[in-house]
Amino acid sequence: MCLELNMLVNVDTKILSHKFRLINIFNKTAIMHMPLTAGNIALFNGPNSINIERMDFDQKHLLKVNACAVCSYDVRVFRNGHKKVRPPVILGHELCGETLDTLNINNTKINPGTRVIVCPIIPCLSCYYCKSKKYNLCSNLKELGSTMNGGFSQYMNLPDHTIKIGGIIPIPSTIINDYAVLLEPLSCCLNGISRLGKISRSDTAIIFGDGPIGLLHLQLLKSKNIKVILIGLIEKRMKIAKKLGADLILHFKNDESIIKQIMDFTYGVGASISIIATSNKQAIDSALKVSSKNSKINLFAGLKKEDKLLLDLNYIHYNQLSIMGSFSSTPKFLKIAVDMVKNGQISLTELVTRKFDLNEIHDALSYTENCSGLKAVINRFD
Ligand SMILES: [Zn+2]
Ligand SMILES: [Zn+2]
Numbered sequence: 001m002c003l004e005l006n007m008l009v010n011v012d013t014k015i016l017s018h019k020f021r022l023i024n025i026f027n028k029t030a031i032m033h034m035p036l037t038a039g040n041i042a043l044f045n046g047p048n049s050i051n052i053e054r055m056d057f058d059q060k061h062l063l064k065v066n067a068c069a070v071c072s073y074d075v076r077v078f079r080n081g082h083k084k085v086r087p088p089v090i091l092g093h094e095l096c097g098e099t100l101d102t103l104n105i106n107n108t109k110i111n112p113g114t115r116v117i118v119c120p121i122i123p124c125l126s127c128y129y130c131k132s133k134k135y136n137l138c139s140n141l142k143e144l145g146s147t148m149n150g151g152f153s154q155y156m157n158l159p160d161h162t163i164k165i166g167g168i169i170p171i172p173s174t175i176i177n178d179y180a181v182l183l184e185p186l187s188c189c190l191n192g193i194s195r196l197g198k199i200s201r202s203d204t205a206i207i208f209g210d211g212p213i214g215l216l217h218l219q220l221l222k223s224k225n226i227k228v229i230l231i232g233l234i235e236k237r238m239k240i241a242k243k244l245g246a247d248l249i250l251h252f253k254n255d256e257s258i259i260k261q262i263m264d265f266t267y268g269v270g271a272s273i274s275i276i277a278t279s280n281k282q283a284i285d286s287a288l289k290v291s292s293k294n295s296k297i298n299l300f301a302g303l304k305k306e307d308k309l310l311l312d313l314n315y316i317h318y319n320q321l322s323i324m325g326s327f328s329s330t331p332k333f334l335k336i337a338v339d340m341v342k343n344g345q346i347s348l349t350e351l352v353t354r355k356f357d358l359n360e361i362h363d364a365l366s367y368t369e370n371c372s373g374l375k376a377v378i379n380r381f382d
Contacts (some may be wrong), residue, residue: 035059037100039154040381042361047081050152052359061158062100066115067167067379068151069094069181069352070368072279073302077146078365083305092378093120093144096171096180102171103158105166117183117338118151119167119331120144122159135165136191136328143328152361153286154381163262166331172342178355178377179341179348182212183373186346187333192300192326194333196273199224204266206230206290208252209277210237212351212375213300217275218244219346229262229271231283240350254282262290275300281307288315296322297358355379 036056043053074091076082082342096117103110110116121129123138130138144150148159158168173182194200205221207214210232221228222245230246232238238249243326249266250258263270270292276283279301289313316323340346353373356364357380364376 003326004182018226029381037062037155040358041090041111041149041154042152042358043088044078044085044090046087047079049093049364050078050088051114051362052361057155058157060101061103061154061160061163063097063118063158064098064100064118065095065151065156065381067096067177067181067377068092068153068190069185070364070376070378071185072368074145074152075365075369076302079369082146084143086147089147090149090151090153091145092151092153093146094181094184095120095145095156096177096183097151097156099168100155103168105168110170114170114328115173115177115180116168116170117180117334118144118156119162119165119169119187119329120146120150120159120184121165121167121328121330122148122161123165125164126315133330133332135330150357152378154358160275161365167333167334169331169338171338175338175341178352178379181377182216182348182351182375183334183337183341184329185213185315186216186220186337186341186348187329189213189220189300189328190333190336191329192298193217193220195298195324195326196296198225199273201225203227203272204229204292205271205273205275206262206279206287207270207275208280208283208287209275209301210241211222211277211371214275214277215241215244215351216346217277217300221273222246223340223345226273227265229265231258231286232242237371237374240374242349243350250282252283252286259286259289266290266292271295274298277305278299279307281309288312288321291321293319293320294320294321296324299323299325311355316364351375352377357381 041055092204122142123135127139168276204227206229208231227247229248230241231252270290270296274287274297276299352375367376
């Protein structure tokens with residue numbers, strides 16, 4: 001359907017169908033027919049409500065989603081909502097796809113048909129943090145799969161600001177879709193590890209959490225040739241941790257027995273690095289008890305909003321402890337993640353344990369919520 005230009009005189013643009021887009025060519029307003037692509041979406045409508053629906057997508061910067069992994073963040077939002085998430089919106093931020101449009105990133109052209117991963121942040125590009133390229137800390141940050149439509153969807157329109165920061169990253173054919181989705185969480189772990197400063201061979205790290213994030217941290221820290229202790233709860237996952245090189249694996253108990261085992265393993269000194277990769281706040285309490293003087297504790301995982309922790313501030317002062325957080329990542333870390341997987345430094349094969357169709361999204365969320373395996377990946381959308 002096409003409208004003649006002369007029919008549009010005095011037409012209020014607000015009442016034009018969304019199938020038409022006003023464009024300004026040579027200072028003349030013309031109307032151009034923009035064909036739309038219809039696709040399947042899993043629409044989050046509020047706590048415990050996701051429906052499979054159809055949606056029309058613009059052609060501009062269109063991405064065909066090849067796969068999208070389920071993150072524990074998706075489960076938390078699905079169950080309880082989140083103060084920054086305003087439904088209806090499509091969740092899913094760990095994704096890969098294929099470009100259907102030409103993209104220009106910093107004078108580099110990405111042709112249609114290129115397999116890419118997407119940095120799920122949409123920074124404002126004008127705030128204090130954006131000016132120093134700390135885009136994940138943007139004061140006006142929007143996020144794909146959270147505040148904007150994400151990857152539990154057959155197609156996605158790529159935001160201009162994500163393209164501008166180089167957040168669309170081509171991937172080699174050796175990284176297949178089902179594993180490429182893990183490059184985003186890997187990049188978040190790389191951001192977290194960058195916050196720890198210099199890591200030397202005398203360091204010992206302890207990871208609380210045996211989920212995908214714990215196991216990615218395990219591999220990254222082992223690549224620094226240091227001793228790594230992993231504290232988990234699920235036997236199957238702890239076996240994978242052994243395979244991935246953990247030096248000591250302990251079953252989490254909220255008592256003094258694991259504290260003693262860690263102190264024995266570290267000759268009474270404790271761990272110099274602790275990674276909290278679980279939303280169980282008792283892990284932070286335990287981390288403080290097994291941390292050596294001068295050590296660093298990174299709070300990687302989000303906690304329940306009602307969880308508050310009483311800290312002995314003098315303990316932190318006298319032992320010179322650093323407690324820090326890390327959130328999301330930037331294109332720089334996604335590029336490092338691609339290189340590390342391409343070069344075989346990180347293995348993702350053990351971490352994807354089940355694949356789902358988009359219309360099985362509820363099963364995929366339950367699979368993640370119940371810790372039935374490791375990563376659930378949605379890789380069929382039609
Ligand atoms: Zn995630
Ligand atoms: Zn900003």
